[in-house]
Amino acid sequence: MPTSKSPLRIAILDDYTSAAQTAADWHALQDVQLSQITPSMMETEAERALALAPYDVLVAMRERTPFPKSLIDQLPNLKLLVTTGMRNFSIDMEAARAKGIDVCGTQMTPYAAFEHSWALLMALAKQIPAGHHAMVSGGWQAHTGVGLCGKTLGILGLGKIGAKMARAAQAFDMKVIAWSPNLTAQKAQEHGATFVDQETLFKTSDFLTIHMVLSSSTRGLVNEKTLSLMKPTAYLVNTSRGPIIDEKSLINCLENGAISGAALDVYDAEPLPADHPLRKLSNVTLTGHTGYVVQELFQLAYGQAVENIGAWQNGGPLRLLN
Numbered sequence: 001m002p003t004s005k006s007p008l009r010i011a012i013l014d015d016y017t018s019a020a021q022t023a024a025d026w027h028a029l030q031d032v033q034l035s036q037i038t039p040s041m042m043e044t045e046a047e048r049a050l051a052l053a054p055y056d057v058l059v060a061m062r063e064r065t066p067f068p069k070s071l072i073d074q075l076p077n078l079k080l081l082v083t084t085g086m087r088n089f090s091i092d093m094e095a096a097r098a099k100g101i102d103v104c105g106t107q108m109t110p111y112a113a114f115e116h117s118w119a120l121l122m123a124l125a126k127q128i129p130a131g132h133h134a135m136v137s138g139g140w141q142a143h144t145g146v147g148l149c150g151k152t153l154g155i156l157g158l159g160k161i162g163a164k165m166a167r168a169a170q171a172f173d174m175k176v177i178a179w180s181p182n183l184t185a186q187k188a189q190e191h192g193a194t195f196v197d198q199e200t201l202f203k204t205s206d207f208l209t210i211h212m213v214l215s216s217s218t219r220g221l222v223n224e225k226t227l228s229l230m231k232p233t234a235y236l237v238n239t240s241r242g243p244i245i246d247e248k249s250l251i252n253c254l255e256n257g258a259i260s261g262a263a264l265d266v267y268d269a270e271p272l273p274a275d276h277p278l279r280k281l282s283n284v285t286l287t288g289h290t291g292y293v294v295q296e297l298f299q300l301a302y303g304q305a306v307e308n309i310g311a312w313q314n315g316g317p318l319r320l321l322n
Contacts, residue, residue, distance in 0.1 A: 007033040009077070010057040010309065014039055014064035016271075016288075023298035024306045030313065039064070039271065049074035056080070057312075059305050062292070063088055064270070069095035082308050084108065084301035086319065089214070093322035102312060103322040106304035109297040114164040116291035117239045120263035121153075121207055123285045124235045146206075146233075148172040154205025155193060156222075157212035157240070158183055163191040165209055177201060180212065202229035207237065214241035224249040227258065234259045239291040242267040251277050254284060265291045 010032050012020045016039065026034055035055070042048040048071055052058060057080045060067070067081065069092045078101055083091060086105040096103050123129060127143040134142035153169040155162045155178040166176045176193040179201040188195035202208065208230065212218045222236075223246040230236070236259060238245055247268050253259055261283035269276075270289055278284055304319070311318040 007031050008057060008309075008313070009033050009055045010035065010059065011052065011055040012036045012059045013042075013052075014061040017293070019295075019298045020059070020302045023295070024302035026306055028306055029310055032309075045071055053077065057082065057309055059302075059309075060084070060088070060091075063090040064289075066090040067096070068092050072096055072099055072101065080104065080309065080312050080317070082106070082305045083321070084297075084305065086321070088321070097322045101322075102317045102320060104308040104312070104317050104319045105321050106301040106308065106319065108292060109294065109300060110160065111164070112294045112297055113239055113291040114161045114168075115294075116265060116287070117161065117165060117209055117211070117237060118168050120237050120239065120265065120285060120287070121209060121235070124237070124261055124263050125207070129285050148174055148207075151175070151206040152177060152204055154178070154201045154208040156180065156201065156208060156210045158188060158191055158193060159211055161239075162209075162211040165211065166191045166193045174207075177204060181217070198226070199229060202226050203231075205234055206231065207235050209237040210240045210244055212240055212244055214243055219243050220246045222246065222250070224252075227253045230259050232258060232260065236262040237264075238262070239265040242270070247278075251281070254281050257283075261285070263287075265289055 008031060015036060037051050041051045042065060048065065052075055054077060056077050058078060059082045062083065062085050067090060072092060072095045081091065081096060081101055081103045083103065084106050085108050091103060093103055125148055126145040130143040134140065149172060152175045153165065155165055155176065157180045158166065158178040162178065169176045170192050177196045178188050178193040179196055179198050183195055185195040210222065221244055227249055250262065254262060263285040265287045266289055272278065272288065278286060308318050
């Protein structure tokens with residue numbers, strides 16, 4: 001809890017759309033000085049340390065800015081770190097606790113990532129970006145989409161989001177199959193999916209959508225070997241974490257037409273470099289890690305961030321993660 005009578009210095013990080021300050025009532029906090037730190041100021045850890053060192057409180061957007069021990073040790077004034085979401089694998093929780101830094105989280109909307117995943121799948125199937133480009137360029141019909149009815153949706157990770165994808169697919173009369181290391185046939189059946197082995201998932205899917213947490217076991221799970229199993233007519237959707245896919249293998253696969261296309265919201269490097277090879281491919285639909293970026297989420301998450309800071313100021317931190 002704060003001990004100084006000087007204004008509490010708060011920095012909001014990684015708010016690419018500048019939505020945080022209007023999404024919540026920051027004026028409800030007493031005696032604070034609010035700032036916004038742009039991502040361009042923090043491309044290296046040295047730059048992050050320099051930019052963040054003056055602040056007492058940092059409000060981070062998910063895992064966009066990593067907080068390893070090496071950075072935490074360079075932030076002498078930091079007393080409270082608020083992250084949107086109730087888990088953040090990019091924060092060294094133990095290092096923060098050792099320095100007496102409280103780390104608090106917020107709730108997130110449970111539907112935004114699912115909606116975005118399905119929107120990307122539809123954009124691939126119906127060639128929406130290409131159709132829009134043709135129209136605004138003065139053209140007319142330029143591409144042929146595919147129907148979903150009777151196609152097979154493969155779900156890699158049948159958790160909360162994967163289960164929503166399964167239900168949506170059923171509404172489109174799709175067949176649904178799923179696999180993950182811990183998935184059982186019974187659990188898959190509960191969500192209207194058929195449990196298959198990993199090889200069958202990649203071989204059979206017309207659309208393959210990824211919904212797994214990034215870990216040592218899932219990093220590079222989609223790689224040259226598994227991609228080579230996919231149909232040349234298949235499409236891949238990833239809104240989970242970029243490194244689950246071996247990026248070089250995917251780019252090679254797309255360049256050679258080994259699959260029909262991919263829709264991606266997450267990448268190895270974020271923000272995606274302007275000259276990245278993925279930006280040059282005609283068979284991809286790309287969004288900038290916006291799967292959870294909706295007005296309702298900002299209102300919820302930043303609203304609770306304000307609550308967290310106010311409660312911490314009064315000696316009772318809410319939603320403590322460490």
